Amino acid sequence: xxxxxxxxxxxxxxxxxxxxxxxxxxxxxxxxxxxxxxxxxxxxxxxxxxxxxxxxxxxxxxxxxxxxxxxxxxxxxxxxxxxxxxxxxxxxxxxxxxxxxxxxxxxxxxxxxxxxxxxxxxxxxxxxxxxxxxxxxxxxxxxxxxxxxxxxxxxxxxxxxxxxxxxxxxxxxxxxxxxxxxxxxxxxxxxxxxxxxxxxxxxxxxxxxxxxxxxxxxxxxxxxxxxxxxxxxxxxxxxxxxxxxxxxxxxxxxxxxxxxxxxxxxxxxxxxxxxxxxxxxxxxxxxxxxxxxxxxxxxxxxxxxxxxxxxxxxxxxxxxxxxxxxxxxxxxxxxxxxxxxxxxxxxxxxxxxxxxxxxxxxxxxxxxxxxxxxxxxxxxxxxxxxxxxxxxxxxxxxxxxxxxxxxxxxxxxxxxxxxxxxxxxxxxxx
Ligand code: LRH
Ligand code: MN
Numbered sequence: 001x002x003x004x005x006x007x008x009x010x011x012x013x014x015x016x017x018x019x020x021x022x023x024x025x026x027x028x029x030x031x032x033x034x035x036x037x038x039x040x041x042x043x044x045x046x047x048x049x050x051x052x053x054x055x056x057x058x059x060x061x062x063x064x065x066x067x068x069x070x071x072x073x074x075x076x077x078x079x080x081x082x083x084x085x086x087x088x089x090x091x092x093x094x095x096x097x098x099x100x101x102x103x104x105x106x107x108x109x110x111x112x113x114x115x116x117x118x119x120x121x122x123x124x125x126x127x128x129x130x131x132x133x134x135x136x137x138x139x140x141x142x143x144x145x146x147x148x149x150x151x152x153x154x155x156x157x158x159x160x161x162x163x164x165x166x167x168x169x170x171x172x173x174x175x176x177x178x179x180x181x182x183x184x185x186x187x188x189x190x191x192x193x194x195x196x197x198x199x200x201x202x203x204x205x206x207x208x209x210x211x212x213x214x215x216x217x218x219x220x221x222x223x224x225x226x227x228x229x230x231x232x233x234x235x236x237x238x239x240x241x242x243x244x245x246x247x248x249x250x251x252x253x254x255x256x257x258x259x260x261x262x263x264x265x266x267x268x269x270x271x272x273x274x275x276x277x278x279x280x281x282x283x284x285x286x287x288x289x290x291x292x293x294x295x296x297x298x299x300x301x302x303x304x305x306x307x308x309x310x311x312x313x314x315x316x317x318x319x320x321x322x323x324x325x326x327x328x329x330x331x332x333x334x335x336x337x338x339x340x341x342x343x344x345x346x347x348x349x350x351x352x353x354x355x356x357x358x359x360x361x362x363x364x365x366x367x368x369x370x371x372x373x374x375x376x377x378x379x380x381x382x383x384x385x386x387x388x389x390x391x392x393x394x395x396x397x398x399x400x401x402x403x404x405x406x407x408x409x410x411x412x413x414x415x416x417x418x419x420x421x422x423x424x425x426x427x428x429x430x
Pocket of ligand 1 (some may be wrong): 057128180220222255282290328
């Protein structure tokens with residue numbers, strides 16, 4: 001039996017004020033779409049079955065190496081993070097899973113944590129290992145790398161940690177392990193590119209061997225940071241080669257912020273899918289580096305083009321096409337709940353717009369080299385305001401029409417500010 005954090009009456013009462021306007025907007029959009037042969041209810045059903053996971057580490061304020069500015073009432077442990085993730089899902093009805101990070105979310109009883117999440121209406125997505133920070137009392141430092149370290153002790157320790165994350169994930173009901181390693185160098189000559197990759201592959205193959213039958217290992221590439229001269233798994237090329245080397249259960253995870261500015265990420269998505277290696281996403285946005293800004297806040301058109309490739313992929317599924325959709329953001333200046341509500345909306349909007357593309361018109365124009373009409377097939381869909389479709393799907397699932405307004409009316413953060421202990425000043429991601 002679930003016990004959701006907000007009063008459902010508060011949501012229903014707010015919706016009752018917005019329902020007439022929503023019905024009008026939905027009906028008008030329905031008439032407009034039916035003129036081009038699109039059934040709005042069919043799009044609403046697709047939106048209703050769409051979901052994206054939230055990162056446990058995104059529920060708290062994030063920071064940079066310079067500083068982190070906590071807010072009163074932000075979560076201080078996984079239990080409070082789950083409460084906040086449940087608020088996001090209760091209002092949006094599109095974020096029913098949490099992606100945890102270990103050891104940040106470590107507890108003594110994972111079966112109890114699974115039950116606690118289930119009572120809040122939440123399940124679990126990919127588990128994330130962490131071999132980019134040293135823990136107190138750790139035998140081998142990761143200062144010179146983890147899975148690719150020249151120190152066999154550090155590699156074995158990193159493999160053991162990843163296998164522990166799989167065991168934790170099994171207790172939570174997860175079936176994916178995300179492996180991002182910050183391994184790399186800051187100086188030319190510091191490490192040999194080939195030998196460090198071979199060490200990574202050897203160690204990663206030990207993790208791969210420990211994967212249960214229905215599990216996947218998602219390799220997350222990143223161009224730079226924390227290493228600033230070279231990174232062992234720096235781009236989709238290194239990632240797909242490593243995934244092909246490891247085996248069919250190894251896939252590639254695309255974090256939108258892990259590429260050089262202006263890289264054509266939607267083409268990377270198409271390439272990874274073509275070779276059956278598209279495993280998942282970390283959605284966020286960026287202008288310069290791995291800024292971890294809110295999804296769709298800087299370049300919503302790119303997010304739309306990524307989903308356009310994902311809809312094409314859905315139509316031409318390759319081996320085990322089942323990408324894991326997750327948000328990975330750092331909320332340095334907003335209320336994390338508001339940012340994840342806004343991001344979940346932006347991501348779902350891009351999925352809905354991509355579902356509106358007239359594929360027949362697009363493919364026909366492509367085959368005919370009618371460049372303008374091919375572009376217009378995408379642009380027409382991108383220009384549709386799909387907000388009424390998302391709101392209708394939300395209301396029918398028990399969510400709020402105006403998620404941010406209801407969240408603010410709930411005074412959730414202020415109430416938690418009274419209950420939760422204050423988070424100290426600091427720096428860094430968590
Ligand atoms: C690395 C990354 C990775 C996580 C971390 C929190 O930049 O994107 O996915 O482990 O952020
Ligand atoms: Mn990421």
